Amino acid sequence: MRDIQSQLKLPPAFQPEVEAAAAQAAANPRLPELDRTDIALVTIDPPESMDLDQAMYVERTDGGHRVYYAIADVAAFVTAGDPIDLEANRRGETLYGANAKIPLHPKVLSEGATSLLPGQQRPALLWTIELDKAGEIAGIDVRRARVSSRAKLNYAGVQQQIDAGTADPMWAVLREIGELRKQREQARGGISLPLPEQEIDVVDGRWSLAFRARLAVEDWNEQISLLTGMAAAQLMVQARVGLLRTLPAPEPQSLQRLHITARALGIDWPDGLSYPEFIRTLDPSKDTHVAMLTACTTVLRGAGYTAFNGELPAQPMQWAVAAEYTHATAPLRRLVDRYTGEVCVALCAKQSVPDWALAALPGLPATMQASGHRAGQYQKAVLDLAEAAALAPRVGETFMGSIVEVAANAPTKGVVIVRDPAIEASVSSAANLPLGADVKVKLVEADPVKRTTRFELAG
Missing domain, CATH: 2.40.50.140 (Nucleic acid-binding proteins)
Structure with a gap:
């Protein structure tokens, strides 16, 4: 693992001045006046996660549904130009490799004072998104508030309770919203590839490999994150300032190659059936369909970030989402989310976007492209190591x-x-x-x- 980190020139441990600044910031958060600790927010993540970016509460309303989504407020601890900010801009994002995570921020912040840990008052960007009965966005607001998570939950535990009929009633509401949003996704022509996920599990220092199917509650929770990213993009596009996550539509010849692949695999792709509709016919439990899904990933490459101020990008869409979209829900793990959140808070308050955020926007696409490349290299190298080690005696x-x-x-x-x-x-x-x-x-x-x-x- 040390060889991998050295070969890829990955960030070492934080310098003492960064750790000292983080400890100072952790002890002196800038808490907002608005108190929304009354909202029964909870977090849901893998059980080992401590860098908790999001806490959620959902409810039914007369007009449809309401989503409360609290996002950790990194800017309540980090000031533009301070040692923590400069180091975060060098890193770009948290890098994941089995049990050797390289965080974006020192742990005293990312797994401590900034993390939405249960039973703690935390500064947050509190999104309130109103949905109509069809699941479409009917209202958007985001503002700074004090929040307190009621519980740190994990996907497997919540899914088990849902299946047993013992889950909190909120999860039935989340299911309603998740299914409605998936219907809206299908109507837009959005795409979700249900490929089995290859994971490294580390227990007591012992590594094991497994393919894991996604749980239903993960899909519903993902829809809340996607919803918030689309709401943030909507605010920024209307104001003509911000940063979008973009993906161009594939070239026609790329889709033609997939039709040829489907024929070679003996999978029916009827004339007139669109790429997104075809994806939804595939069953990841069948190996030929896994091969098809793997081939389908080739047209989802080329995602990037586009900053704008005054004039909208020529190509603002995220083709897989089939909407304008941005990253705004994971500021503890991804640098760009701190800036998109700040832009949205200012826009909802009908205030000017802070100069420090505006000044950073043009350089963020290159920073995130570089960090994304490093993250992919690191993840692949660690996975390659785990595979080779598991099979070496065989x-x-x-x-x-x-x-x-x-x-x-x-x-x-x-x-x-x-x-x-x-x-x-x-x-x-x-x-x-x-x-x-x-x-x-x-x-x-x-x-x-x-x-x-x-x-x-x-x-």
Whole structure:
């Protein structure tokens, strides 16, 4: 792990002056006057998470639903140009690699004074979003407020309670909102790829790999985050100032290639069925469909950030969301969210956007592009290490797997998914690889030092 961090030139531990500034800031938060500790907010995250950016409460109204979404107010602790701010601008985002997280802010803030931990008064940006009976946005407000989370919950625990019928009634309301928002997403032509997630689990220092299907409560909760990002984008587009998360529509030839892939896999893609509609017909429990979903990710590349002030971007849309969208809900883990939140607070208060936020907007797209690249490199390197270490004693063995990707310019090379253990690695063959097929593969290399795992088609 140290070699990976050194090779990728990742940020080391925070300098003493940054830690000292963070400790000072943690002891002296700028608490807002508005007290909304009456709202029964809760957080829901993976159980090990301590950097809690969001707390939520949802309720029914006569006109539909109301969403309260409290976002950690990093600007209540960090001042533009101070040591914490300068270091955060160098880092861009938190980097995740198994149990070796490299945080955006010192832990005294990100897992302490700024985190929306239960039973603590915290400064927050409190979003209040009104939804009509169809789930469309009917009103948006965000302002600084003191909040207090009632509980630190985790996805698996809440899902278990929902399935058992013992969950708090609020989760039934969240389900209503989540399903309505998914219907709105489908109507817009939005896309969500239900690929199985490959995860590294670390318990008592022992690493294990698994593919994990998403829980329903995760999907509903994700809809609240997406809703808030779209609400923030709506405010900024109307005011013609801010920063958007953008993704252009794919080129027609990219979609044509996917039609060819579907035919090769024996998956029906009827004429006139759009890409988003086709995605919703796929079943991630079927290996041929996983291969198709993997191929479908190729048209979702090229996302970026676009800053604007006075004139809207020529291409403001996030194609996968099928709407204007921005990142605004994770300021403890992503630098850009602090600035988009600040812009939205000013706009709702009908005030000028602070100069420090305006001055930073033009440089944020490049900062976030660089940090996103580092994050992807780090995550992949750690996953490669885990896979190679898990398989190192088993070189020469044969495994059952599925071919999920074949190189366009080298059809004898591709990617295989092995279910046990949960591995996704390169595979080669003397003949063209059969995309989507269940196959036997022989492990020919698993080198933790080089972080490489390689299979060959057996037979």
